Each structure stands twice: as C-alpha cells, then as structure tokens.
Amino acid sequence: MFKADLFKGKTFLVTGGGTGLGKTMLDKFLELGADAVICGRRGSVLEETAHEMMGKYQGRRVHTYTCDIKVAPAVEEMIDAIWREVGPLDGLVNNAAGNFISQTKDLSPRGFDAIAGIVFHGSFYVTHACGKRWIAEGRKASVLSILTTWVWTGSPYVVPSAMSKAGVAVMTQSLAVEWGRYGIRLNAIAPGPFPTEGAWARLNPMGENDRYKDRNPMQRVGRHSELANMAAFLMCEEVEYINGEVIAIDGGAGIMGAGTFSNMLGYGEQDWQKIREAIQSTNAADKAKRG
Numbered sequence: 001m002f003k004a005d006l007f008k009g010k011t012f013l014v015t016g017g018g019t020g021l022g023k024t025m026l027d028k029f030l031e032l033g034a035d036a037v038i039c040g041r042r043g044s045v046l047e048e049t050a051h052e053m054m055g056k057y058q059g060r061r062v063h064t065y066t067c068d069i070k071v072a073p074a075v076e077e078m079i080d081a082i083w084r085e086v087g088p089l090d091g092l093v094n095n096a097a098g099n100f101i102s103q104t105k106d107l108s109p110r111g112f113d114a115i116a117g118i119v120f121h122g123s124f125y126v127t128h129a130c131g132k133r134w135i136a137e138g139r140k141a142s143v144l145s146i147l148t149t150w151v152w153t154g155s156p157y158v159v160p161s162a163m164s165k166a167g168v169a170v171m172t173q174s175l176a177v178e179w180g181r182y183g184i185r186l187n188a189i190a191p192g193p194f195p196t197e198g199a200w201a202r203l204n205p206m207g208e209n210d211r212y213k214d215r216n217p218m219q220r221v222g223r224h225s226e227l228a229n230m231a232a233f234l235m236c237e238e239v240e241y242i243n244g245e246v247i248a249i250d251g252g253a254g255i256m257g258a259g260t261f262s263n264m265l266g267y268g269e270q271d272w273q274k275i276r277e278a279i280q281s282t283n284a285a286d287k288a289k290r291g
C-alpha cells in the first residue's frame, strides 16, 4: 500500500525498537527505505535486531544506543551522540513502554515510578531533546507516540500506564500546536490488543486469549502489519496536515463497552425473537389502552 522509496533519505529513532511493536514498525520503515536508530536498555537485544534487519534489508543502516530513557541526562547524551555520529533525525517514535497488571492498592510508589518513568517522563525527555534540535536547525520532523485506548477511558489495574499514556496524549496535542509552525508534527496511535512477548507476559498473565475474541467487534486481536501500516502512514510527509491526532487501531473495542446494548452482541436468533415478541406485546397493550 506504500511506494517502495517512501522514506528514502530519512532516519527515524524508534525507542524500544529492539522488540515487540517497536521492532515491527522498525521493519516497516526499513522496508520503505528509511535508516533507523533504535534504543533500549538491553544492548544485546538491540544488536541482535539491528543485525537481523540489516541482513533482511541490504543497504539499510540500523544504529543502536543503549539508554534508559527515564534518566534525563542519559537521553540528552544519547541524542547528542546520534546527531554527532549518525546525523540529524527526521522522526521519532515514542514506543518504549513498561506496564504490568496489578491491583492499584498493592502498588508501591516505586512500582508507579517504574512505569511513569519510562512512559511519562521518558517520552517527554526524548521528544524534548529531539524537538529543540529540530527547531534550532529549522528541520521538519514527525513524532509518533504509541499509546492505548485507555487514554480516553482509563482502565482499572493499569493505572500508572493509563495515567502516563494520557499525559503523552496531552503532550502530543500541546506540542502539535506549539511546534506546528516549525514543521514539527506530533501524532499518536492508540492500539488495542496486539500480542507481543513483553506485553502479553505482563498484561495477559492468565493466558486468556479468547477474552479478546468476545470483547472485540472484529472478534480478534490486532495484526502487527496493521499497526505498522498505520505508523508508516502517519510518519510520511504526504499526510503532514494530520497534526495532534490520537488515532485508535483496536477493531472498535474501545467504544464497544460504551454502547448501552453492547452486551446483546452475544444474543442468538431466539433471544431476538423473544425481544421482538415482548416489544410487540407491550405496543399492543398500549394501543388497546388507548382504544
């Protein structure tokens, strides 16, 4: 669905790009001609992914930087090194995240900070470090943040993540307005369930894969290629008038619970027959009363 050289000459940074959805997006950007930088806490994982991707896409470059994005000076140091060693970036994907399911009453402040440090603080540190360089250089760029549909609804048992990602959604809107004049645009994707090793171990510890079938209008989880296509679409200059948007890609799951009658999706023909008869008999009784 994209032309082959869409991202030729561009270099994008994908935080947490060594695994999961970050790796999926990295793969797509390279396929479409971009070079990339990936960062994360585990150097060996980054190296392995870079090696795999450069083997898959001959001629493409994937640079790796070991960095814990919740540490502001480490982020500044990394972005400085990227600009010096790789060159200026053309885009950033705030993908790195941390999350686990827990009853909120059982969370310790350090547990909260572990998530907020990566998602809330880390996303800002990286965006800010890139943004101020882009502005100083008069360089156009695109920032894409990976959120969840909880930014609109909240969610029990993942409060630090929901709060932090909602903060990044507001950062997206705020900076879209503040930095639009510099040609820097910010958008976000709010994915529903896309199985990855990291997230599934922490968010689906009971292995309830069918739960997503019943609770999704499309009756399935997301396919990685769908998310990668959305990310590529939002990163390309051909749609640069999209600015400050948070776009769900969840099969409609995020709005499903809000429909008053969504529970009726489980009804069969017999149930609907009963419903028709009950309503018809109520209507007939009303008519009889009116004469």
Ligand code: HXC
Pocket: 097, 098, 099, 100, 101, 102, 106, 107, 108, 109, 110, 111, 112, 114, 115, 148, 161, 191, 192, 193, 194, 198, 199, 202, 203
């Ligand atoms: C309660 C927990 C906990 C748990 C950790 N903590 N796991 N508390 N229940 N399951 C607490 C610890 O007890 C400790 O507090 C504090 O958190 C810090 O733990 P550390 O292990 O020292 O921290 P750290 O090494 O930084 O680990 C961070 C992490 C870890 C987030 C906790 O899981 C991680 O690195 N995850 C990265 C990958 C990931 O999470 N991917 C999923 C992203 S999915 P105390 O007080 O005991 O010292 C996502 C959205 C998906 O973001 C949306 C799907 C719809």
